[in-house]
Amino acid sequence: MPTTPAPAPFTADDYRARMARAAESAADAGLAGVLVAPGPDLVYLTGYQPTAITERLTVLVLAAGQEPVLVVPTLEAPDAEHAPGSAALTLRDWTDGKDPYTVTAPLLDVDGRFGVSDNAWAMHLLGLQKELPGTSYVSLTEALPMLRAVKDEHELARLAAAGAAADEAYGEIVKVRFEGRKETEVAADLAGLLLKYGHSQVDFTVVGSGPNGANPHHEAGDRTIERGDMVVLDFGGLKHGYGSDTTRTVHVGEPSAEEQRVHDVVREAQQAGFDAVRPGAACQDVDRASRALIADAGYGEYFIHRTGHGIGVTTHEPPYMIEGEERPLVPGMCFSIEPGIYLPGRFGVRIEDIVTVTDDGARRFNNTDRAMAIVE
Ligand code: ZN
Ligand code: ZN
Ligand code: ZN
Secondary structure (H helix, E strand, O other): OOOOOOOOOOOHHHHHHHHHHHHHHHHHOOOOEEEEOOOHHHHHHHOOOOOOOOOOOOEEEEOOOOOOEEEEEHHHHHHHHOOOOHHHOEEEEEOEOEOHHHHHHHHOOOOOEEEEOOOOOHHHHHHHHHHOOOOEEEEHHHHOOOOOOEOOHHHHHHHHHHHHHHHHHHHHHOOOOOOOOEHHHHHHHHHHHHHHOOOOEEEEEEEEEHHHHHOOOOOOOOOEOOOOOEEEEEEEEEEOOEEOOEEEEEEEOOOOHHHHHHHHHHHHHHHHHHHOOOOOOEHHHHHHHHHHHHHHOOOHHHOOOOOEEEOOOOOOEEEEEOOOOOOEOOOOEEEEEOOEEEEOOOEEEEOEEEEEEEOOEEEEOOOOOOOOOEEO
16 A cells, blocks of 8 residues: 655645735736635635535635635634635625625625636526626636646645556556456446545546447446457546546457557557647647647547646646647646547547646656556
8 A cells, every 4th residue: 555645735825825826817817806616716725625515605705905805604614714725814704694795795896807716606696796786707717717727846746646646546457357347347446446546536437448438428337348348447536635637548358450550549649749748839739739640640530529638626627738729838737638539339549648847848647558558
């Protein structure tokens, strides 16, 4: 069993700096401020995660030149006080029976435009809008897409640890029996391995065997894995609050020449995406590099998704490696490079590593062999 020590927790100063940066970025984007509901943005900015998200309003209000205020239900105030970022903000609680929107309204510019975290409940936004009809709102991801995109050294260490744990899980899964077992059984093995190697949360365990591998969104089903199957294994979750996400495609017994060729093309495409990473390149350049290789090999129409997505306190977030995303890569960004080829009704191949941008290129957080593993 691995015994890597837990990383030092983020401090109130870390959260203070993140909240100040969010408020400044909002002002730069012409916004009066940012409203953050429970979810990944609130975890990132304050370390606070209510044990249950209920109909009661919890919202962090950030505005340039203003102290951060967290509005919470009185009964949840003791939990919020213990959040790691609580020393960097003011709590304002409201008791059942009071109108939480009249408590929140005085914190907001009456005719301001605010960025709102994507997962805020519509009922809360509508409540605020009714209280302050002059305000308007925009999705936080749309307004400040790169808010969480550049990771500091402590975040990078967590992402590296999550990637290493996923790699350990892969190192063991290739030793289990595939032939004659259901996809769901192998998926359960994978989930158990992620937990064994320190994940607190398993987000997905894709086991796509044979024709199921040709559906990138297939998770795992009742299909019994047969000798001769290609099997896409895509798995990840959170360890110490940061994500892992890696894919390898294995084969049960010896592959055919065509299977080997498709796998070789995807592996080269993954490497081409990796080689395209450098500070100042556009996100879409990574997608183009991987896609060009697959297109040149004659499989362009079978690569049916973007090449990558960011990762951090969630397993899918900006930046996206996709045509049309012209924003530049910046050192500290972390994202997947995961090209694939999907032959309908037959099989699929995907290879995925999480990488981070460094001053002189990319560094991988997944380092298991990208050659096709033969399983039994
Ligand atoms: Zn085969
Ligand atoms: Zn994945
Ligand atoms: Zn992914």
